[in-house]
Amino acid sequence: MREVFQQELREVQERLVEISGFVAVSIENATRAFNESNVSLAESVIADDDKIDAAAQELDELAINILARQQPVARDLRIVVSALRISASLERMGDMAEHIAQLARYRFPDKVVPKSLRPTFASMGALDVEIARKLVELLKSEDVAIAEDIRNTDDKVDALHLSVFDKVLGETWKGEAIDTVDATLASRYHERFADHAVSIAKKVQYLATGDWIPADA
Template structure:
């Protein structure tokens, strides 16, 4: 029974790596579709999001089944509980990539957002791609160093988001209302994508150390 239990735990951990790889691929293609107004690529991101959802649901079912049958304790319990929360964040990150792709499809053949902020949105996309790549490595290795890198990288995403909001609210902005709405949504989607990566990084650190977030960190995450 112990061997079966360990195989199931390994299946959960491998499943998280697989889902994170799909999320990394989704944000790469979504950012490319946004940049190039490639409607076919955008639609592929949206349709492939179902695969992320299905794998996340299957992993959750396995984790719940383990809790019911094995009653894990100590680190094993942390693995299962953390997996449930991490899969939820990964599933949401896939949704956000699909939302970014949807903006590209919605405005095809036009580019999304006003010129004043479009370059910054593209930079946010590239940073999220880098964060997603590091996230795959983090889930695979559970490296505290990579977790800290992801948390630090989120600061740049937040700075980009603030600069876009400031530009959209500035007087004299030459943009139509739909462009402003699209840019606001795109920036928010990228900002939330990085936030979920940070949330996962904190959960990985909890998994490896057993130390949960401080009250201040919990408030920031919420």
């Protein structure tokens, strides 16, 4: 019976890795669609979000089934409960990628943001892709060094996010109202994508070490 339970826990981890892989592909395609004004790629991201949602729901059902049948305790219980919370964060990361793709589709054939902000968004997108790839490795290995790396990379995303606000609120900003709205939304989506990854990293770090990282750390 214990062997079956351990196999189910391994399946939970494998499914988390699979979903994080879907999310990594989604954000990579979404940022490309956003930066290149690629409507077909944007539409593929939007369509593929259903796959992420379905995979997350299936994982949740597995985890709830394990809780009901196995009644795990101690670390095993933390693993299953954490999986439910990580699944929710991965689903939200997929939503953020979808929102970025939707902006690209809505503004096609134009690009979403003015020329002056495009390098900033290219950098922000590249960092989100980097974070997503690191998250896949973190969920595979539970290597706390990767968790720290994700948090450090998130700091760079936050700095770029603030720079977008400084730009659109500055006296030299000449964008139209729609440009301001689009830039603000897009920046927020990128920033929230990274924030959800940090939330996952903290949970994995806790599982690996037993030490909880405060929300503001």
